[in-house]
Amino acid sequence: MTSLIARARSLLFVPALRPERFAKALNSGAGCVILDLEDAVAPEQKGLARDHLADSLPELGRTQLARTLVRINAAGTPWYEEDLKLLAEWSAQGLAGVVVPKSEEIATLQEVGAALGAAAQLVPLVESLAGLDAVHLLARTPQVARLAFGHLDFQLDLGMRCGTEETELTSARFALVAASRRGQLPAPVDGVTVDTANVQRLLDDSHRARAFGFGGKLCIHPAQVRPVEESFAPSPSEVEWAQRVVNEARSRKGEAFSLDGRMVDLPVVRLAEKTLLLAGRP
Numbered sequence: 001m002t003s004l005i006a007r008a009r010s011l012l013f014v015p016a017l018r019p020e021r022f023a024k025a026l027n028s029g030a031g032c033v034i035l036d037l038e039d040a041v042a043p044e045q046k047g048l049a050r051d052h053l054a055d056s057l058p059e060l061g062r063t064q065l066a067r068t069l070v071r072i073n074a075a076g077t078p079w080y081e082e083d084l085k086l087l088a089e090w091s092a093q094g095l096a097g098v099v100v101p102k103s104e105e106i107a108t109l110q111e112v113g114a115a116l117g118a119a120a121q122l123v124p125l126v127e128s129l130a131g132l133d134a135v136h137l138l139a140r141t142p143q144v145a146r147l148a149f150g151h152l153d154f155q156l157d158l159g160m161r162c163g164t165e166e167t168e169l170t171s172a173r174f175a176l177v178a179a180s181r182r183g184q185l186p187a188p189v190d191g192v193t194v195d196t197a198n199v200q201r202l203l204d205d206s207h208r209a210r211a212f213g214f215g216g217k218l219c220i221h222p223a224q225v226r227p228v229e230e231s232f233a234p235s236p237s238e239v240e241w242a243q244r245v246v247n248e249a250r251s252r253k254g255e256a257f258s259l260d261g262r263m264v265d266l267p268v269v270r271l272a273e274k275t276l277l278l279a280g281r282p
Helices: 019-026 043-059 080-091 106-116 129-133 135-139 151-158 167-182 199-212 222-232 236-252 266-278
Strands: 010-015 032-036 068-071 097-100 121-126 216-219 257-259 262-264
Touching: 010 019, 010 222, 019 032, 019 043, 043 080, 080 106, 097 106, 106 121, 106 135, 121 129, 121 135, 129 135, 129 151, 135 167, 151 167, 167 199, 199 216, 199 222, 216 222, 236 257, 236 262, 236 266, 262 266
Parallel strands: 010 032, 010 216, 032 068, 068 097, 097 121
Antiparallel strands: 257 262
């Protein structure tokens, strides 16, 4: 999978009620932008938000549409079917896809995929115990581009009270990473950091997510984009090490060798190659 969704490190939410923010979000440096019809919109404003979206999508160019997702309302809500009707037209015109909230069943993803067409990519948002129980099946559903973790709703569903380091969510995060690997999907996307004024918390959350094996993070403010992008990108020292490993491995023609006092064998070479790929190096 080489789509922009698959490669995105930062995915920035924008309320669909605020079309004046769409251009700013797309120019923020975020890998993808998520125009939100769900949590960011009160029930009485759902129709207005959809109307704003319908008016704004024609103003986006092809390149912008390829970086744009829409978070629809959940299946079973009064707004779900109208969301799909609107987006079916735009999926055929280059809209990247949709974020599917409260993802718990394959049938729902299949229904969304069928309504939007084969070109639409889906990002299931795992936000409940039922979603976690089904995560390995969700990851194997056609048209799914990547998994995302809605850790705040997940805590609410289970009545959890997580500390700052969120050690209580260790098993859930591992499950998303493992399901993504089994389903041959890109690394999943971790949830938001709600304290938009606390850069250190954002960095700590991002570094923890990367250590777990996540490949990106959901953002709720443009100021979060750059720190997230930098946190998930290989550092200059990592890239320099990886290049040295790959260069030496090529000259050794498959033999193990020592570099800086450490043995380098095939798994280490594969890690170095992956680091260069993430850094955009050949």
